[in-house]
Amino acid sequence: MDSSNYYFNYSQQQNNFNNNQQFNFDPEYLKKLSKAERRKQRRATPKYRTMHASRERIRVESFNNAFAKLRTLLPTLPVNKKLSKIEILRISIAYINYLDNLLTL
Structure with a gap:
């Protein structure tokens, strides 16, 4: 695999990862989380x-x-x-x- 293809694939994987991250800010959902889980969700x-x-x-x-x-x-x-x-x-x-x-x- 040549380096240009590697960087393209890596970049594409990063974009897919960023697009798949979903942040649920539903108040009912947030109430169910522990304090540490809410902090982790906010920091993400x-x-x-x-x-x-x-x-x-x-x-x-x-x-x-x-x-x-x-x-x-x-x-x-x-x-x-x-x-x-x-x-x-x-x-x-x-x-x-x-x-x-x-x-x-």
């Missing part, structure tokens, strides 16, 4: 998934911005060295301990 809607993805993107962006801001406060050599998040945290801890020792002298 396309609107919920897109909103959740949007919130997650915003959360990750603010998380990365916080690390970038923290990185600007840390003294490192070379100055523009790219640090991982764990390196930023470890250097931050060491720097805080160093500043604490300076204050206690």
Whole structure:
């Protein structure tokens, strides 16, 4: 099977899956469901998934911005060295301990 045919079949399967998903919002049906089942039904809607993805993107962006801001406060050599998040945290801890020792002298 060539790759173009594979992607076409995969895309077609995804469309069939999305078209076959049915969400029953009948009040009588919803009353019969447990709280967890209602939550699962609500979270399966396309609107919920897109909103959740949007919130997650915003959360990750603010998380990365916080690390970038923290990185600007840390003294490192070379100055523009790219640090991982764990390196930023470890250097931050060491720097805080160093500043604490300076204050206690």
